Amino acid sequence: MEAEEFVEALRAYGVERVTGVPCGHLAGPWTLFEEEGRLVPAASEGAATALAAGWELAGQTAALLVQNSGFGNLINPLTSLLLPYDIPLLVVMTMRGWPDPAQDEPQHAAMGTSTVRLLENLDVPHTVLEPGGLEAALAAASEARAQNRPFFLLVPRGAIGKVPRAVDQQPVEDGELTRPRVVAALMAAVGDDDLMVTTTGYLSRQAHHEKDRDGTFYMQGSMGHAGAIGLGLATAHPERRVVVLDGDGAFLMHLGTGSTMAAAGGANLVHVVVDNGCYESTGCQATTSGDIDWAALGEGLGYRTVTVSRSARSLSEDVRQALDAKGPVLCVFRVVPTPGEVHPRATASTGPADIVRRFRAAATGAPARERRPAVSTS
Ligand SMILES: Cc1ncc(C[n+]2csc(CCOP(=O)(O)OP(=O)(O)O)c2C)c(N)n1
Known part of the structure; x- marks a missing residue:
């Protein structure tokens, strides 16, 4: 789906602020939220979770954009902050090493094959984004939010399109370091x-x-x-x-x-x-x-x-x-x-x-x- 369509759906869901650590497969939405001035890049996925929790505590609706390679970084504030304190949060997480780890780089295999099981073990509501399934997924996210629970929207690689960035076209001068x-x-x-x-x-x-x-x-x-x-x-x-x-x-x-x-x-x-x-x-x-x-x-x-x-x-x-x-x-x-x-x-x-x-x-x-x-x- 187009990045614009995805971002529009998140806006309609109520997302006011966005943070995370980028993944190439979320580059389109990242750029659009950044251009709108709604996005703060966080140093790590754990810090992003805590920053978003701050927004949620302040009464705003937040979303995370992250890759499952950073799931380990956010498990600590997920289990010891969001879950015990009943803080809702929409986590949009791309799935590297999944569904077939052999189709991705070796460093993604262990997390790719266990992301869903980890969420199941933690009893955290989640769904995989299917073609045409965004509306239903966000409805499930709303239900979780109504119960003050976090929700993971798992995004397969290549499911959301990119948008051009200004930096792609910059020429390099002779004396510049690269x-x-x-x-x-x-x-x-x-x-x-x-x-x-x-x-x-x-x-x-x-x-x-x-x-x-x-x-x-x-x-x-x-x-x-x-x-x-x-x-x-x-x-x-x-x-x-x-x-x-x-x-x-x-x-x-x-x-x-x-x-x-x-x-x-x-x-x-x-x-x-x-x-x-x-x-x-x-x-x-x-x-x-x-x-x-x-x-x-x-x-x-x-x-x-x-x-x-x-x-x-x-x-x-x-x-x-x-x-x-x-x-x-x-x-x-x-x-x-x-x-x-x-x-x-x-x-x-x-x-x-x-x-x-x-x-x-x-x-x-x-x-x-x-x-x-x-x-x-x-
Ligand atoms: C924990 C974690 N989060 C996110 C990613 C996805 N990722 C891979 S490379 C990269 C960018 C690294 O940036 P930087 O260290 O500044 O080096 P650059 O790519 O600019 O050379 C990211 C975010 C990852 N691999 N691991």
């Missing part, structure tokens, strides 16, 4: 012994495209957790430099990890954030990074070295400087979005288990270990 330019410079400077973790979305794809290496852990899914993985690696291997490649949306999703990295990370930890001001991988919806003073944030969190770069002219030196500085380093590149440049995911050529096997071999210097069988017969 994701491809930053990642190319970074991958050229990273040493053979360095370990890397790359965040979910286009950044992982770009890193893989520029230079596929055994010592890079391509993290698909687990949005916001690349930094913590990097901290684990860096503390386990203080003799190795560990480079985390992050996005602004992912960094903001679990901002507290920045404090942990700064407090517990050693001189060998370098946290690179490519800040394009948006969730580029899901359609360039704005994040709230535009208001961040990264130098002040990095220092405030306690990173030992903080660098912020805005120009492509000194890119190679800026990358070198950040890699050679004493960590924990926070190294931020403010870039312009380049949504047209997209490359295949690492898992298109290397499965998750193989990514782990070869990464572990690179991290430990030991030969790649075969996975043990799940059940021992001895």
Whole structure:
């Protein structure tokens, strides 16, 4: 169905305010609500749930736009806020890894096959959006609202259309920083012994495209957790430099990890954030990074070295400087979005288990270990 039709139906249902974390399959409604000034992008699905609860407590009708990859983030405020306090909320959630997990990326399989069962276990009313079924679904949502209960409208992939966004057409100037330019410079400077973790979305794809290496852990899914993985690696291997490649949306999703990295990370930890001001991988919806003073944030969190770069002219030196500085380093590149440049995911050529096997071999210097069988017969 058209995005306009979907948004009109939600308006008629009574939705006054919208928040969430974007999914490419909700890009159309997201853009329309954003243009109307009704939408606040939240750092995480859990924060979005609490923000919406605030609107509901204030007597307004709210809706969430989220993907089921973020269901884990919102289960806590669902079970300990909405349900015990009888706060209603319409949650529009796209279904990755469903109905057939084999038709989607591996990181969506476990959640795709269990989303409906989780809702059933929690006794939360829900329905799957069928063609022509929006009116009936929203009637069920109204019934749940009348009983002060949350309601999940589960949206299959591709069920709702997109609308064009202004950012899609922006040309890139010569001196401007972009994701491809930053990642190319970074991958050229990273040493053979360095370990890397790359965040979910286009950044992982770009890193893989520029230079596929055994010592890079391509993290698909687990949005916001690349930094913590990097901290684990860096503390386990203080003799190795560990480079985390992050996005602004992912960094903001679990901002507290920045404090942990700064407090517990050693001189060998370098946290690179490519800040394009948006969730580029899901359609360039704005994040709230535009208001961040990264130098002040990095220092405030306690990173030992903080660098912020805005120009492509000194890119190679800026990358070198950040890699050679004493960590924990926070190294931020403010870039312009380049949504047209997209490359295949690492898992298109290397499965998750193989990514782990070869990464572990690179991290430990030991030969790649075969996975043990799940059940021992001895
Ligand atoms: C918990 C969770 N919520 C939402 C998503 C969907 N998602 C995948 S990539 C992405 C955008 C990441 O934005 P950012 O970190 O700024 O990197 P960019 O895409 O701009 O390079 C989102 C929202 C997800 N994978 N996981």
